[in-house]
Amino acid sequence: MSHGHWWNVEEWRRPGPTAAQRRNDLWIGLAVVTLAVLNLFLSRSAGFLHSEDAPARAEQIAWAVGTTLPLVWRRRWPEAVALIMSALFIGAQFRGAQEQQVTSYALYAAIYTLGAWGPNRQRTRILRLAIIAAMFFWLTVAFVISFEEITSEEFTGASGELPALWSLIFNIYGINVMFFGSVYLVGDAAWNSAHRQHRLEVQAAELRAAQEAVAERAVIGERVRIARELHDVVAHHVSVMGIQASACRRALDKDPARARTALTAIEEGARTAVDELRRMLGALRASGATADAAGAGIDRIPEIADNARETGLTVHFAVYGDPVPLPDSVSQAAYRIVQEAVTNTLKHAHAGVLDIRVRYLSADVELDVTDDGRGGPPGAGGGMGLIGMRERVAVHDGVLEHGPLSGGGYRVRARLPYTPVLTTAGAPE
Known part of the structure; x- marks a missing residue:
């Protein structure tokens, strides 16, 4: 009726x-x-x-x-x-x-x-x-x-x-x-x-x-969010560990010192992945809040660049504009987007040079990750990583652009709007 x-x-x-x-x-x-x-x-x-x-x-x-x-x-x-x-x-x-x-x-x-x-x-x-x-x-x-x-x-x-x-x-x-x-x-x-x-x-x-429909959507959303978090936490570190293991295998006989460095990077990557998994699962058990509540923020993007350098890539990292305090959700989303873009480069691009740029604009923070590789995201519509990036950008009403460059390589650029965080005096920083 x-x-x-x-x-x-x-x-x-x-x-x-x-x-x-x-x-x-x-x-x-x-x-x-x-x-x-x-x-x-x-x-x-x-x-x-x-x-x-x-x-x-x-x-x-x-x-x-x-x-x-x-x-x-x-x-x-x-x-x-x-x-x-x-x-x-x-x-x-x-x-x-x-x-x-x-x-x-x-x-x-x-x-x-x-x-x-x-x-x-x-x-x-x-x-x-x-x-x-x-x-x-x-x-x-x-x-x-x-x-x-x-x-x-x-x-x-x-x-x-x-x-x-x-x-x-x-x-x-x-x-x-x-x-x-x-x-x-x-x-x-x-x-x-x-x-x-x-x-x-x-x-x-x-x-x-x-x-019932709202509850069902909430359950589905929770599953998608957990899947995205697991992918973001595990995929990046496992990808780095895989590349380091490959480098270690090749250098084991010829360059033991380099092999030892690669093994150290693998150990650190495994420890970091386990710590992030434990932190995420702890947040889920504690209050049902999103795992992002205990996640890394934009201030840890340099660590992503360092991890990529350890795989043998030439990495350029730069910050443009005056950094300002960002809302936690925006900061964590920025970190995960850069992390996933770098992971895709390591897994699929076969690149030699990686460029990571963070731009602080008047009301947005822009993340720009490019490489000179010849590969791209798997599948016609991208893999789980690109889906996760789209979801994070959509949550914040941002804009995501990705695709191959005309001269070769691949680019991921995201723009996330934000509201300035208030200081104790009540004025925005």
Whole structure:
């Protein structure tokens, strides 16, 4: 069901009665029939239904049963029940055989149920107005037919301050206006209450679905973030260790001193990778915060350059502009972006020269990593490293550019906007 459909009062269709509600209608309807027949005998015994034209007892019982028994199906077929009971109510009055008290409340219940459970609001409104109009028409006809009898009996002891005839008319019609007006309004109120309840249930279901979707997205985001962090932490150091191991193997016999230096670099790289993994996993266990909370920042980019030099690359590193304190998230993202760009160079570029530049602009920090290699990121769309860089840049509403250079080599350039960190005095540095 779409939003517009269930929200529109006129178009909404109230669901039919449940099995429990239908069972309740059955027992209540049978109880009302029993009460109507019992009250019929009480009325007969009290002389309320005595007249020269009064029908036989069996017919009176039949009218009492027929006028109340349809209540058994009042919520299943509210339109048919209201029409049948209204017609039988008038018929019983016409025959002079009606039990007045219980059947009046039964008619009230039938018209109320039509207003509260009618499947089509426009048709329900028309049917109720037609039934009420028919009742007033019959009331007028009955009043005209029995006018002489009523006035001769009722006006004999009239002693009030108002005219007797008009008092009688206002009494008869006023009571019926209140009777039918209240049943109409109460039926509408019950239907509107059911509609509001349904709307709340739909909104609650939509809210639960939205919460489940948010939770699912959060789980997926957490998995992606952990995968990105593991990739950033492990890939760089393992790549450096692989290159150093290769250099050690080649230099083991010819240049033991160089081989010893490479082994030392491998040892340091392994120790650093383990330390970063331990720090990241500790942050995850401690508070569920992002692993970046304990990660390296932009001030450690020179270490990346030093590690790259140890692999045999010629590395140029430079900082342009006046360094300013960056928000932790921006600083950590800058470190990871440079780290991944250098890792890609070591793994895929077969480069000899690497250039790393950090530029502090007025409201951005720019990271520029280029090499003179002949390779590039694996795959048409880049590997996990490029995906991680895109995600980090997107989080900070930054810009990422990457691709081969016209004269050979590869370039990764990222620009991250930042808000200056406030000093203790409250002014931005």
